Amino acid sequence: MTANPRAVPDIVESSSVVPLPTIRPQRARAANGRFVSASASAWGQSDDHAEEPLPADRFLDREVSWLQFNERVLQLAADPHVPLLERTRFLAIFASNLDEFFMVRVAGLKRRIATGIATRSASGLEPREVLEEISVGAHELMEQHARLYREIIGPALGGEGITLARWDELTEEEQSRLGDMFRSTVYPVLTPLAVDPAHPFPYISGLSLNLAVILNNPQTGREHFARVKVPPLLPRFIELPGVDDLYTTRYVLLEELIAAHLRFLFPGMEVHETYTFRVTRNEDLEVEEDDAENLLTALEKELTRRRFGPPVRLEVERDMDDHVLDLLTRELRVHHSEVYRLPTPLDLTALNTIADLDRTELSYPNFLPSTHPELAPVERSAPSDILRAMRAGDVLLHHPYDSFSTSVQAFIEQAAADPHVLAIKQTLYRTSGDSPIIDALIDAAAAGKQVLAVVEIKARFDEENNISWARKLEHAGVHVVYGMVGLKTHAKLCLVVRQEEGVLRRYCHVGTGNYNPKTARLYEDLGLLTCDDAIGEDLTRLFNQLSGMAPKSKFKRLLVAPRSVRSGLVERIDAEAARGKDGSVRIKVNSIVDEAVVDALYRASMAGARVDVWVRGICALRPGVPGLSETMRVRSVLGRFLEHSRVFAFGTGKTASVYIGSADMMHRNLDRRVEAMVPITDRDQVKHLLTIFDRVMTDEVASWHLGEDGQWHRHHLDADGIPLADIQFELIDSYSRRRRPGRRR
Template structure:
């Protein structure tokens, strides 16, 4: 493609017109998640899962992003983001843009998914449709299992309006005193310690008063917990007349703010902030049914300190993140085909009888670098095994790793405890500020310290987001360093549903770089240069900008320029401006950005050489790959950093160059497969909308994730 006619001198690349709003771009991403729930090609239970993900995503968005904007609005923050909108303008647009998909979500669940569930024998009933036998069962269930847990809270001059916890589902109840005729208000919290959807036993029947589901298939029948409570309120308010009840749900500011410079003990400071989070910050959203009368609605808005724009009216079941529980139903035909990750051939030896035998991990890596691609490759059979073997190997002297998110029963951390007990030098940087994983990380930090592991809590002012392991091993009087540098967390559960990459290597330069990086993290090192690694906040930004500009120079010299980058989000203004400059110079750029993208592609004279695609499928695309053509001498990098300001400036990240030509080719093939997807891929338009690709009559459907699963099975 010819170079653009304009030059960068003629264009103000700081102009807000060239940048999408980060907040609105995220909403577009969540709409793509919702689309998977609406798409009839998605199996039924997976559709419920995607509704649950859409809702839980939105919960976190309000708890963190909307809450932060409200704080900025209150503080009259004058510094504007690249898109030029004030906090008030952002909040108004969020309110406008959020309501249609939320309405669509509830409408689709009520009108499409509930009937489809019933046709498959999954009957989520409303209490009013139950037959007498079912009501009798639920009344007994209420008396024995629910009633003892409930605490009705009155609101009157002697009872102030009660505190309502974050993400809690509640009933606003109006009762009348038969003696005085006075109407009174009370709040009943729906306990989250009980199943949200109460199952009915098969012996209670699946029929309903309306006989809608008579003689149909029966796998599961149940009702929402709040409806069971609502129809037994007389037990909570004896002697009173129940006038009405209305479910509602609130969302509070749940971000943690720690003044690290003033915190002598970061662990204790985080614990104190977690206690505040449990109590919760100010309310930022209320969800309620549209049928709530004005008097009750107005009282809740007033008491919770809300405005009308913070209220979201919906139809049907509130809190649909709880629909995730239906994935536990044993109906494989209503789910994606089961996937069992494979172990790379180099890590197993096939015997003459066809059986597998494990290869020595260290000898495999010593022979050549190894790339692992989860969830196509087994996390347990690769990364977890690497660390476990290191923990038990008598020749291993030290193990160092960073921990951002992990599971509550992590086999990797159990292995590190064993390693410490065996006398190895074990050091772990536990990032206590990993949002919504702080408590789990605090628990692990204490367990590790008790076992003799050296635990560091991160750096002041920086989150340690990098995913690295360093193993130091003595071999024939020589010290060898083995490394794992990845894009994803050391979390066996998310490794089954997130796509991530990891490089296992014993290259001297990488080992030396990780040694320097750990000294930077655990000591007083001010390391400013690395042999191979791109490290944030030290050199990562400058190196990426230089790599992009090198492609520009190739184009200016009459050669071709090409960049393909895969990441979670793209928001950094400098990187975006540099990509615009590269596009103007004629560099062909393809960006695979799953979530937020603030860059506007396809603008004539600015970004006409840039294309942006988002892939949303059964696995969460989480890997980061950066490819630079470099005039036929390609350079490929993987690592933990997105092209976001926080990753480049406020987090510790590590990006590793891929020097093994076979692995480099494999990564280029992965990028090509992602770009060719016509099943789960969406193209970003210049106006900020995304258009989903669909194969035309001549094309074969190509799902990148399905292709990569098939390729893994063939190795």
């Protein structure tokens, strides 16, 4: 199957329909029928709009909205026009997303309920009502996810020669060869754990795949329970040898191989029943920084405790006997509502193995990022001079269309090697395991430059990786700090200080995405390379605030959370509201739930201003509500690349102002993180960003539209049934046709 790169087509197979569920937001309820906006009390702003109270049900629930986002991922997996291996990958992404949702959001909600600190959500739902909504929606989605694989994707893969064979479908020769492999490679690492008076029920680690084994003792006739963990470090999909056809790939699951050889683990016992199961645990971290003498040490201890968090979900295969399930729920202390009976195989995150197969006819067309024209060398044989390009004018980068390695990475590497560079200061939130960025900072320190790395070791699920890099940087002589107490450093910043003709010049990068060369090929992000003096001064102050004691730093050009991002945005939104029908607000984010920002957008819409929101994930807004948000439109785009950039535009034409930055419109970003937003001042760059935004908001481009009822509707065919344009493939085409422009100055 090949893809039409401009199409984002229907979500169902023409020959086999799997109806996807619709996650419906419950109507909000507020105490005493009234909701008090957080915009006045929580953020210290004057409530100038108290005379015009907003409706209590104006906020959609954030957890239900997240489930709707993952439902959109599932719709891509169900789309027959998406290449087959990409559909397989979307199945894996859906499963991975849901794992993290349970580990963090559901676990956090359950913890707050248990400790009595949970409060009614902004949507008006009580905490237990939110849990109920999550349970209903998650059960529906997981059931459809499993059905989609078993009834459509799996058979379609089989039609392309990619099959997942059951043990009893293998030939005797194949079983014999796999048996040899089991004895030499798998058996030595297995640890069977029995349950009896001398052996308590074993600890089940989070996200591990396990076999529940029911054994009979032929001598006593007694029944016994044992657990065998499927080793996570061994390949889950075992490729069967002996296939000569390049277009045929056969696998058998590791758990099936183990189940077929349980007699080696329990000699003298009869294997009566075998079932797979999987537990999801609370894996969110809680570190009391104010009481921690050393944040690094405290976090390392907390990471050790993370694996013992309480269960929040139990996945079991559908055919599991009730008495086995009763044993698991009792020993794991799992409520029946947290049990998910599913057809095997469980844990479809492993489908990434199949999605990575080298079958170009079943994947998206090959894509190679290009060097930004303003950073391209004048002569092919000469290397790019990033710093000279920055002196010629601001460079706006758009990844992955603009190569990260020949722009941001090259900027840091050239700065590290430049003998005139005196200092490099860098924030690191998430980076790859073999990061050239880390290597460049180490090289710079070895060359005698002053190098500061602000490493955010509390970046969720990257804590261990970041601790490792922090120690490596420290040992290399880099000044490593961990940001500010009580705040995560989420801003994407790099500052280079260079000696030039007796004066110091500052070169800056401010971005929306992490300094990670691997994800930069998959995530859509923006970045600004600039020598602007005011921005350089702002970054100097911000880095001093992160590494030292400068709590009252003021910034000329940047908006910085937690101090000025929310207030700065609300001020600009209110200014557009004051312009009435001539006002315009355009926002692109991953998530938008902050009550103060949402209420400001409602006020702007009520005043007649045009309000357009482009959101990938969670959205608390209700667009199109008469008298509240009639001029508001909300769109979502999912596709080949993960839309990750944040853009904030105010006004139109030559007076429009645009900011890019690292902050989503969520409480954690605006109150508990250091975030930075930078203005784009080049008029051509402003026009370019607004053109992309306005293109997405048209009815000519495929997207999801949010209705006033809180439902997302896929808009991907025109009136004649012709697929609409895909914005990401349009950008691939347009960026690939660019030519090197003349220098602006």
